[in-house]
Amino acid sequence: MNNFVFYSPTEFVFGKDTEMQVGALAGKYGARKVMIVYGGGSVLRSGLLDRVKQSLQKAGIRYCEMGGVQPNPVDTKVYEGIEICRREQADLLLPVGGGSVIDTAKAIAAGVPYEGDFWDFFIGKAKVTEALKVAVVLTIPAAGSEGSGNSVITKVDTLQKLSLRVPELLRPVFSIMNPELTYTLPPFQTACGIADMMVHIMERYFTNTQDVEISDCLCEGTLTAIIKEAYRIKQNPGDYGARANIMWCGTIAHNGTCGVGCEEDWASHFLEHEVSAIYNVTHGAGLSVIVPAWMTFMAGHNPKKIARFANRVFGVPESEDLEEMALAGVSRLKHFFRFIGLPVNFKELGIENPDIDRLADSLHRNKGEFVGNYVKLTKQDSKEIYRLAL
Structure with a gap:
C-alpha cells in the first residue's frame, strides 16, 4: 500500500x-x-x-x-x-x-x-x-x-x-x-449513471499496487451492490431502497474511499473523454463502450486484476488461464451493460465510423506520450483499444 x-x-x-x-x-x-x-x-x-x-x-x-x-x-x-x-x-x-x-x-x-x-x-x-x-x-x-x-x-x-x-x-x-x-430519471440516464460510477471504482481497482486488500474488497463489494440494485431498479424504478443504495454507491465510487493507497489508472476515462468531446455522446454510454474494449486489451497484456474482477464481481470460476477468465468477465460485463440498456460498441453508440487516428492523436496531445498506469498506453495501444470498441 x-x-x-x-x-x-x-x-x-x-x-x-x-x-x-x-x-x-x-x-x-x-x-x-x-x-x-x-x-x-x-x-x-x-x-x-x-x-x-x-x-x-x-x-x-x-x-x-x-x-x-x-x-x-x-x-x-x-x-x-x-x-x-x-x-x-x-x-x-x-x-x-x-x-x-x-x-x-x-x-x-x-x-x-x-x-x-x-x-x-x-x-x-x-x-x-x-x-x-x-x-x-x-x-x-x-x-x-x-x-x-x-x-x-x-x-x-x-x-x-x-x-x-x-x-x-x-x-x-x-x-x-x-x-x-431520481424516480423520474429516464432509464437510459439511470443506466449511464450506473456505468459512470462503476468505472470510477474500476479506475481505482485496476492497479498494480500490492497489499491493498481493503481497497480491493471495498471496490468489489460496491460493484456487486451496484449490479444488484441496478436489477431492482430495472424491475421497479420507484424502489426507494434500490434508488437509495445506487445514490450512495455513486458517492462512494468517487469520493476517494475506494482508492486509498492505490496507484489509480484513469486511462478508460481519458479514452472516453475524447469520444464524448468530439462526438458529444453521453459520458456513461461512452464508458460502456470503451471499458470492455480496454479490459479486452488488458486481458492480453496484464490479466491478473481483470481475472480477479471476473471472479469476485461476476462469478467467473477460477482458472489457471487468467486471460480466459478475464475475457469471460468482459463478456459478462457487456451482457450487464446491454441488459440495463447501454451500448457496448461504437455502432450501438451511434458512431458508425469513428476517426480512430483523430481520437488517439487528441488523447496523447492532451495527456502525453503514455496514458494510464495499469499498463501505460502508447498511441498505438490507444488506437488498438478504439479498434476493439468497433
Missing part, C-alpha cells in the same frame, strides 16, 4: 425531503448570497428549484441563478457563471442537478477569485489556491461530483475535454441527497 492523504470534509444530508434543509445548511456554512446553478427541464417541472429557493428565502439568504447547463459541460457556460457570480457578489455556489451542473459550478468557484483564465487550471498552467464554497442538491447519481474535488469541462473551440482535481478546495461543503428525486 502506498502512502496517502485522505481528506473528505463534505457533510452529506441523505434522505427524503432533505432539499428543504438547504437554507439552514447554507446559513450554517456562512453563505450570504448563493448562486444557484442548474440545467433546466426536470428541476423546473418537478418544482425542486422552487423548493430550494423557498428554503433559502426562509433562511434569509439571498440568491441569484444561472440555468441552461448542458450535458458534457462547456467552458462558455463557466465564463458566463464567473461573470454573474462576480457581479452579484455571491459567496457560495449551489448546483442543483447532476455531474455536469456540479462540475460547472466547481469551475466557476475556482475561476471567480482568479485574475486569469480559469482554463489555466485545466491545462496545468496555474494551480487553484482559493475558491468559493460549493454545495450540492443532487438529482442524478452518476459522476460522484457531490463528494469529490474533481471537475471535467470541455473547451468548445478546441474540443478538449479535461479534468481538474483539487480535493482540498473543491469538495462540496455539504451535499443534499434525496433518492426520491
Whole structure:
C-alpha cells in the first residue's frame, strides 16, 4: 500500500425531503448570497428549484441563478457563471442537478477569485489556491461530483475535454441527497449513471499496487451492490431502497474511499473523454463502450486484476488461464451493460465510423506520450483499444 492523504470534509444530508434543509445548511456554512446553478427541464417541472429557493428565502439568504447547463459541460457556460457570480457578489455556489451542473459550478468557484483564465487550471498552467464554497442538491447519481474535488469541462473551440482535481478546495461543503428525486430519471440516464460510477471504482481497482486488500474488497463489494440494485431498479424504478443504495454507491465510487493507497489508472476515462468531446455522446454510454474494449486489451497484456474482477464481481470460476477468465468477465460485463440498456460498441453508440487516428492523436496531445498506469498506453495501444470498441 502506498502512502496517502485522505481528506473528505463534505457533510452529506441523505434522505427524503432533505432539499428543504438547504437554507439552514447554507446559513450554517456562512453563505450570504448563493448562486444557484442548474440545467433546466426536470428541476423546473418537478418544482425542486422552487423548493430550494423557498428554503433559502426562509433562511434569509439571498440568491441569484444561472440555468441552461448542458450535458458534457462547456467552458462558455463557466465564463458566463464567473461573470454573474462576480457581479452579484455571491459567496457560495449551489448546483442543483447532476455531474455536469456540479462540475460547472466547481469551475466557476475556482475561476471567480482568479485574475486569469480559469482554463489555466485545466491545462496545468496555474494551480487553484482559493475558491468559493460549493454545495450540492443532487438529482442524478452518476459522476460522484457531490463528494469529490474533481471537475471535467470541455473547451468548445478546441474540443478538449479535461479534468481538474483539487480535493482540498473543491469538495462540496455539504451535499443534499434525496433518492426520491431520481424516480423520474429516464432509464437510459439511470443506466449511464450506473456505468459512470462503476468505472470510477474500476479506475481505482485496476492497479498494480500490492497489499491493498481493503481497497480491493471495498471496490468489489460496491460493484456487486451496484449490479444488484441496478436489477431492482430495472424491475421497479420507484424502489426507494434500490434508488437509495445506487445514490450512495455513486458517492462512494468517487469520493476517494475506494482508492486509498492505490496507484489509480484513469486511462478508460481519458479514452472516453475524447469520444464524448468530439462526438458529444453521453459520458456513461461512452464508458460502456470503451471499458470492455480496454479490459479486452488488458486481458492480453496484464490479466491478473481483470481475472480477479471476473471472479469476485461476476462469478467467473477460477482458472489457471487468467486471460480466459478475464475475457469471460468482459463478456459478462457487456451482457450487464446491454441488459440495463447501454451500448457496448461504437455502432450501438451511434458512431458508425469513428476517426480512430483523430481520437488517439487528441488523447496523447492532451495527456502525453503514455496514458494510464495499469499498463501505460502508447498511441498505438490507444488506437488498438478504439479498434476493439468497433
